[in-house]
Amino acid sequence: xxxxxxxxxxxxxxxxxxxxxxxxxxxxxxxxxxxxxxxxxxxxxxxxxxxxxxxxxxxxxxxxxxxxxxxxxxxxxxxxxxxxxxxxxxxxxxxxxxxxxxxxxxxxxxxxxxxxxxxxxxxxxxxxxxxxxxxxxxxxxxxxxxxxxxxxxxxxxxxxxxxxxxxxxxxxxxxxxxxxxxxxxxxxxxxxxxxxxxxxxxxxxxxxxxxxxxxxxxxxxxxxxxxxxxxxxxxxxxxxxxxxxxxxxxxxxxxxxxxxxxxxxxxxxxxxxxxxxxxxxxxxxxxxxxxxxxxxxxxxxxxxxxxxxxxxxxxxxxxxxxxxxxxxxxxxxxxxxxxxxxxxxxxxxxxxxxxxxxxxxxxxxxxxxxxxxxxxxxxxxxxxxxxxxxxxxxxxxxxxxxxxxxxxxxxxxxxxxxxxxxxxxxxxxxxxxxxxxxxxxxxxxxxxxxxxxxxxxxxxxxxxxxxxxxxxxxxxxxxxxxxxxxxxxxxxxx
Numbered sequence: 326x327x328x329x330x331x332x333x334x335x336x337x338x339x340x341x342x343x344x345x346x347x348x349x350x351x352x353x354x355x356x357x358x359x360x361x362x363x364x365x366x367x368x369x370x371x372x373x374x375x376x377x378x379x380x381x382x383x384x385x386x387x388x389x390x391x392x393x394x395x396x397x398x399x400x401x402x403x404x405x406x407x408x409x410x411x412x413x414x415x416x417x418x419x420x421x422x423x424x425x426x427x428x429x430x431x432x433x434x435x436x437x438x439x440x441x442x443x444x445x446x447x448x449x450x451x452x453x454x455x456x457x458x459x460x461x462x463x464x465x466x467x468x469x470x471x472x473x474x475x476x477x478x479x480x481x482x483x484x485x486x487x488x489x490x491x492x493x494x495x496x497x498x499x500x501x502x503x504x505x506x507x508x509x510x511x512x513x514x515x516x517x518x519x520x521x522x523x524x525x526x527x528x529x530x531x532x533x534x535x536x537x538x539x540x541x542x543x544x545x546x547x548x549x550x551x552x553x554x555x556x557x558x559x560x561x562x563x564x565x566x567x568x569x570x571x572x573x574x575x576x577x578x579x580x581x582x583x584x585x586x587x588x589x590x591x592x593x594x595x596x597x598x599x600x601x602x603x604x605x606x607x608x609x610x611x612x613x614x615x616x617x618x619x620x621x622x623x624x625x626x627x628x629x630x631x632x633x634x635x636x637x638x639x640x641x642x643x644x645x646x647x648x649x650x651x652x653x654x655x656x657x658x659x660x661x662x663x664x665x666x667x668x669x670x671x672x673x674x675x676x677x678x679x680x681x682x683x684x685x686x687x688x689x690x691x692x693x694x695x696x697x698x699x700x701x702x703x704x705x706x707x708x709x710x711x712x713x714x715x716x717x718x719x720x721x722x723x724x725x726x727x728x729x730x731x732x733x734x735x736x737x738x739x740x741x742x743x744x745x746x747x748x749x750x751x752x753x754x755x756x757x758x759x760x761x762x763x764x765x766x767x768x769x770x771x772x773x774x775x776x777x778x779x780x781x782x783x784x785x786x787x788x789x790x791x792x793x794x795x796x797x798x799x800x801x802x803x804x805x806x807x808x809x810x811x812x813x814x815x816x817x818x819x
Contacts (some may be wrong), residue, residue, distance in 0.1 A: 374671075463733050549761045554710045573706055576698040577740050577768065583697050585629045585735045593630060594639045601730040603628070605795045608726070610650060610670055612799055614662055618722070622699040622729075623653040629735050631690050641683070642676050648683040656695045700725055703743035703767075710766035713751070720808040721750035723800040724781055730793060731784050737777060744769050745777035752778075752812055775819055785813055 448575040541560075544553040565572070589597060604625060611621040627649035631637070637645060645666045654661035664677055691697075704725055708718040727736045734742065735754035744767045748759055759771040789797075800809040 331610060340473075369819075410609055431809075460668070466484055493536070502673045513719050516668060524741050546765065547761075550765050551760075551762050552712075554712075554766070569706070573703065574738075574768075576702070579696070580698050580738055580740065582694075583626070583630060583691075584633075587736065588629075589732065591636060593636070595632075595637065595642065597732040599639070599642060600732055601630075601789075601793055603642055605793045606643070607646050607650060608729075608795045608799065609649075612795070613670075614654075616654060617657055618664075618701050619699060620650070620653045620657045620724075621726075622701045623657060623695065623697060624649040626697050626699065627687055632686050634690055635686070643671060644679060644683050645687070647671050647675070648680055648687055651680065652684055652695070653685060663808045698739050700739035700743045700746075703740045705748060707744060707763060707767050709746050711747070711754070711760075711763050713747070715788065716806040716808065717754050717756065719800070719806050720753060720811065721746045723796070723808045724749055724804070726783065727796050728784055730789075730796070733780070734784075740767070740768060741774055741777055742781075745774040745781055748774060749778050749781050749814075749817070751819065752817055753811060758819060771819065778819060782814060782817055 450572045496817075541556055544556050546553045555564070555569055558564040559566045589595065589600075607621060607624060607628075611618070624646070628645055631645060631649070647670065651661075651664070651667050658742060664680060668675065668677060701722070704721055705718075708721065713721075725742065728742065728746070744763070747763070751757060759774070764770055799805065801807055
């Protein structure tokens with residue numbers, strides 16, 4: 326039976342009026358769906374309209390306090406609806422007359438959102454939120470929730486699991502912060518009570534940890550030392566003066582854990598000339614890729630440690646050098662080169678699988694311990710403590726890097742090599758010999774490094790072939806003060 330025309334026309338007017346406004350309430354959607362269900366006989370079928378979802382009965386509505394949505398969901402205006410991203414909480418607000426509820430305007434909703442934002446934040450200096458703020462947050466949540474239900478197009482009560490989990494995490498973080506603040510306040514109160522109850526007189530005031538770190542300690546160097554480098558740079562965080570001596574003492578102790586023996590007798594396919602050629606090529610790679618000098622020294626150490634324990638053929642020697650550079654780059658560089666770069670410098674002689682396999686073998690041989698003491702690090706430390714100039718330090722670096730190609734140097738201690746290279750550079754610059762300051766910071770006397778210094782001087786006098794000129798050409802540039810062109814000392818007066 327068709328409905329009366331008066332009722333049908335009245336309902337149609339309501340539907341048209343709400344559609345002009347651009348929003349419908351729950352009761353209006355229900356009336357609209359009822360109107361669409363009546364079809365006069367003989368009328369043609371119109372486009373089916375989506376039915377509004379029925380609201381759950383009140384007796385089934387349960388309050389989920391543990392996973393309540395307390396996030397400040399931002400409702401977009403101006404035609405953009407992000408209801409799929411910002412879902413509505415499953416808690417239904419208890420409204421007495423749901424049909425009489427009207428959608429809130431933009432200004433009211435913004436005010437509610439700002440109120441809810443202010444109540445969720447936890448102040449640092451307070452542990453408990455006030456009761457008044459709690460009631461305001463509950464009211465703002467109810468008002469915001471009803472407005473979200475009115476504004477959403479699909480009027481769904483679907484709750485996103487991700488949204489609830491995120492909200493629960495925020496609530497747990499908030500509760501954890503409150504607990505931490507309470508515990509901190511309790512400890513302060515207990516300390517104050519202990520101080521009040523204690524009958525002992527206060528002899529000294531409390532000193533903060535920051536004041537202890539900033540305060541310079543009393544110098545403990547001997548009287549014959551010219552200056553205390555660590556005390557002078559105590560406030561420089563890059564010098565780590567409070568740990569510098571302990572760090573380098575620890576590195577000197579670790580030198581015995583990486584012994585390199587005379588392996589050339591066991592390497593049937595290799596020779597000293599081939600090793601020097603490999604080191605020259607690795608220096609060229611370091612210069613072309615602009616790698617750190619520590620990367621080069623670590624890679625050469627890995628090569629020598631691997632050759633000490635494993636026999637290598639002539640065809641895999643360059644693969645060993647490339648893999649060692651690849652490992653050292655990943656250990657010391659901020660942006661290491663890619664695998665393809667090392668395959669390119671090998672001129673396609675090896676595949677990526679072979680390079681990765683060699684990398685694994687090298688890491689297994691050194692037991693994945695890459696904290697190897699390097700002579701370059703000791704040299705920088707000794708030069709800083711002696712306050713030598715940059716040209717003198719560069720000359721010492723040239724002497725040390727040139728000695729990498731000499732096979733007779735592989736069994737020597739890295740810390741002694743660095744000290745001897747610095748001594749030779751100072752003698753070549755006529756800056757005096759080994760003084761008490763260098764003896765204190767290096768831990769070596771002149772007798773400990775005299776023979777090594779003479780050996781380094783003999784190495785500089787050797788004339789290598791043109792194929793081993795990379796180090797000399799590198800330090801003949803103006804950037805390195807052309808230290809390779811300085812005249813050599815025939816005899817050393819030490």
